[in-house]
Amino acid sequence: MHAKTLVSCEELALALGSQPVVLVDCRHDLRDTRTGENAYLAAHLPGAVFAHLDRDLSDLTRTGRGRHPLPDAATFCARLGRWGISPSTQVVAYDAADGAYAARLWWMLRLLGHERVAVLDGGFAAWVGSGRAVERTIPRPKPTTYSARFDVRQIAGIAVVAARMAVAGSPLIDARAPERYRGDVEPIDPVAGHIPGAINRHYALNLEINGRFKPAGQLMTEYKLLLNNAPPGDVIHMCGSGVTACHNLLAMEHAGLRGSRVYAGSWSEWVSDRARPVAKGDSNQRETKAAS
Numbered sequence: 001m002h003a004k005t006l007v008s009c010e011e012l013a014l015a016l017g018s019q020p021v022v023l024v025d026c027r028h029d030l031r032d033t034r035t036g037e038n039a040y041l042a043a044h045l046p047g048a049v050f051a052h053l054d055r056d057l058s059d060l061t062r063t064g065r066g067r068h069p070l071p072d073a074a075t076f077c078a079r080l081g082r083w084g085i086s087p088s089t090q091v092v093a094y095d096a097a098d099g100a101y102a103a104r105l106w107w108m109l110r111l112l113g114h115e116r117v118a119v120l121d122g123g124f125a126a127w128v129g130s131g132r133a134v135e136r137t138i139p140r141p142k143p144t145t146y147s148a149r150f151d152v153r154q155i156a157g158i159a160v161v162a163a164r165m166a167v168a169g170s171p172l173i174d175a176r177a178p179e180r181y182r183g184d185v186e187p188i189d190p191v192a193g194h195i196p197g198a199i200n201r202h203y204a205l206n207l208e209i210n211g212r213f214k215p216a217g218q219l220m221t222e223y224k225l226l227l228n229n230a231p232p233g234d235v236i237h238m239c240g241s242g243v244t245a246c247h248n249l250l251a252m253e254h255a256g257l258r259g260s261r262v263y264a265g266s267w268s269e270w271v272s273d274r275a276r277p278v279a280k281g282d283s284n285q286r287e288t289k290a291a292s
Contacts, residue, residue, distance in 0.1 A: 003118030005106075006213055007128050008094055013028040015090075016046065022141070023048035026057070026094045026101040029126065030188070043134040045094065045127060049083045049141060053243070057104050057232060061285035063160040066190070067241035068104075070150070074159050076108065077146040084141030087089075087114060087148065093125070094120035097211045100203060103246035107262060111155070112148040119250060122212045124265035156263040157191045158270070164236065165197045169229050175203040175239040175248045176267070183280035188240055191271035193278040198238065200282075201226055203247035211221070220254035 003011070015021050025048045027036035033054055038085055040050045053068065054060055056079055062069035070076075085091055091109060092103035102119045109117040120127065129133060131141040138164060164172050174194050179185050186192035194200070205222070206216050214222075227235065238246035242264040253259055263269075 001092065003092070004115055005118055005123045005250060007118040007222075008121050009126050009132065012092055012127075013132060019090070021092055022083060024083065024091060024102075024105055025050045026053070026093050026095045026105050028053040028095065028101045036095075038098070041136070041138075043103075043136060045124070046133060046135050047139050048094075049139060051105055053101060055102065057108060060272040064272055066241055066265035066267075066270070066272070068268075070108070070242075070264050071149065073112070073150045077112070079149055079208050080146040081111075081144050082141070084144055086144045086146055087112075091114065091117040092120055093117065094123045097123045097125040098204065098207055099213070099250065100244050100247050103250045104243050106250060106289070108150075112146075113149040113151060114148070121141060122210070125211065141183075156173075156260050156261045158263075158265060160240070161195065161236060161263050162268070162276075165195065169228070169234075172198040172234045172263075173226070173229055173235060173237050173245075174198045174249055174267075175237060176200070177202050177204075178282075182282055183278075189268050189271055191274070191278055194267070194281040195238070195270055196277050196279040198264075198279075199226065201248060203239070203251075204242045206247060206251040213218040213251065213254060216255045219251050220257060223252055223255060223257055228250050231259075232257040235260035236263050237261070238263040238277075240266055241268045242266045253277045 025040045025044045027039050029035035051057055058068040059071035093105040095101040099119045106117050106119050164170050174181050181194045181261050183193035206213055237248045238243040245262045249260055249262055
């Protein structure tokens with residue numbers, strides 16, 4: 001197996017035991033950050049290690065960079081080494097079902113130049129639903145060394161995003177739920193609305209009714225319509241804190257639309273400065289703008 005975007009339960013089951021694969025459980029719940037780890041301790045895929053969104057895939061000590069700032073690359077690499085992951089390791093990340101949190105780890109590894117990483121399509125739910133084995137044993141991986149730097153060219157900073165507001169045809173795609181994007185509600189961040197000029201594609205639209213990703217061809221058609229002829233390399237993804245934005249990036253990559261970037265700080269970083277402009281309303285209708 002040399003998977004770069006998605007892997008099915010069937011493909012993963014065939015690979016386990018026949019070639020080295022490191023599984024990483026990324027289950028998480030923003031409402032109760034203990035949920036994912038408790039679920040992991042109760043049952044996980046055979047040999048899987050656990051990645052906590054707040055502790056392992058973020059550095060919450062970094063202020064002013066949104067709710068889930070990226071950790072230092074050296075710190076993240078040290079964690080990978082403790083999980084037994086080297087630059088040549090095939091990694092498969094999974095979460096409870098839809099891939100929203102697993103995509104964050106996938107993206108972070110891609111930032112390091114790690115190509116052999118994929119998300120388990122359908123996650124833990126699909127694995128268990130297909131009758132495959134789980135376990136409670138906590139693995140003790142053989143430590144290794146991982147040395148790399150994040151490719152900052154793949155990360156969109158706040159200055160780039162701010163400049164986007166004045167450039168027509170340069171898509172900024174917001175992965176949050178429509179009601180949060182419009183500013184109808186805001187259950188997490190202190191300001192409701194979206195960045196002026198951003199268009200909305202809730203990450204759940206990448207999925208079929210069974211919780212698995214739509215076929216690559218269908219995703220390509222949908223994103224091409226959304227982008228209105230803009231090249232994939234011009235696309236910047238965002239969300240609330242730089243997590244579900246990775247899901248839209250993963251969907252585009254799976255569809256063969258490569259080269260888009262993520263605004264890591266996303267909405268939570270944008271509204272940390274109340275002088276920055278905010279828009280409300282639907283992207284297909286006239287927006288109302290206000291500085292908050």
